[in-house]
Amino acid sequence: MEKDTIATYKIVLVGDTSVGKTHLLKRYSKNELPKNSAPTIGVEFGTKEVTLKDGTKVKAQIWDTAGQERYRGILSLHFRRAVGALLVYDITKEKTYNSIMKWMEDLKYLADPDIVIMLVGNKLDLVTKTQENRxxxxxxxxxxxxxxxxxxxETSAVLGTNIKEVFEQLLQEIYNQKKKNPQPQIPNNNIKDLTSTQRQNDDCAC
Incomplete structure (x- = not known):
C-alpha cells in the first residue's frame, strides 16, 4: 500500500426495521438524529475518516441497510465485500433480538469470509427511564x-452513549485483522462524504 493511500473498510448496519440503525449512523457521522422515523428504503451510505490508536488513518464506508423482509432478496448486493458489521437489535423488543441469528448467518454467507461483527443492543435510553422496558x-x-x-x-443513539466506541472499536478490530492477513481494500473512488451522499431516504430512522 502506498504511503498516502488510506484503506477503506466497508461496514454494514444490519438488523430488523426500527432498531435504530439510521439513528446510530447519523449520531456517529453528524452527532445528530434523523428528522423523522420513516423506515429506510433500500440502502443509504456514507464515509467517515478515522484515526486509529497507532495513528493510522482509515476510511469507513458505512452502509445502512433496510430491515424489512421484502428487501432481503438484495442483501447479496449490500453485503458484498463488507469486512465489518454492526448487528443491531432493540433491547426493549425481544423479537428483534430473536432475529439476529438469521442476520448473522446472512452476513457470514454473503459478506467477506473474515468479517468482523459487533453485536449492538440499542435504545439503552429507554431502559434508563425504567428497567421494566428491558x-x-x-x-x-x-x-x-x-x-x-x-x-x-449496548448503545443509545438518542443519548450518544457508546456510539463513537462501537464504530471505532469495530474499525480497530478490522484493521488489526487485516494487518495479520493483508488483502486488497475496496476502492474509495467516487465515494462522497456523508454530508453529500445521495440517499434513497435521507431522514429515515430504521
Whole structure:
C-alpha cells in the first residue's frame, strides 16, 4: 500500500426495521438524529475518516441497510465485500433480538469470509427511564456474543452513549485483522462524504 493511500473498510448496519440503525449512523457521522422515523428504503451510505490508536488513518464506508423482509432478496448486493458489521437489535423488543441469528448467518454467507461483527443492543435510553422496558438481558446478549465470537456493546443513539466506541472499536478490530492477513481494500473512488451522499431516504430512522 502506498504511503498516502488510506484503506477503506466497508461496514454494514444490519438488523430488523426500527432498531435504530439510521439513528446510530447519523449520531456517529453528524452527532445528530434523523428528522423523522420513516423506515429506510433500500440502502443509504456514507464515509467517515478515522484515526486509529497507532495513528493510522482509515476510511469507513458505512452502509445502512433496510430491515424489512421484502428487501432481503438484495442483501447479496449490500453485503458484498463488507469486512465489518454492526448487528443491531432493540433491547426493549425481544423479537428483534430473536432475529439476529438469521442476520448473522446472512452476513457470514454473503459478506467477506473474515468479517468482523459487533453485536449492538440499542435504545439503552429507554431502559434508563425504567428497567421494566428491558426485554433482553446483558448477560444473555454477552453469552450469545461469546458463543459466536462477536464483540458486544449496548448503545443509545438518542443519548450518544457508546456510539463513537462501537464504530471505532469495530474499525480497530478490522484493521488489526487485516494487518495479520493483508488483502486488497475496496476502492474509495467516487465515494462522497456523508454530508453529500445521495440517499434513497435521507431522514429515515430504521
Amino acid at each position: 426485554k433482553v438481558s446483558i448477560a444473555e446478549a454477552q453469552q450469545f456474543a461469546l458463543d459466536n465470537k462477536l464483540i458486544f456493546k
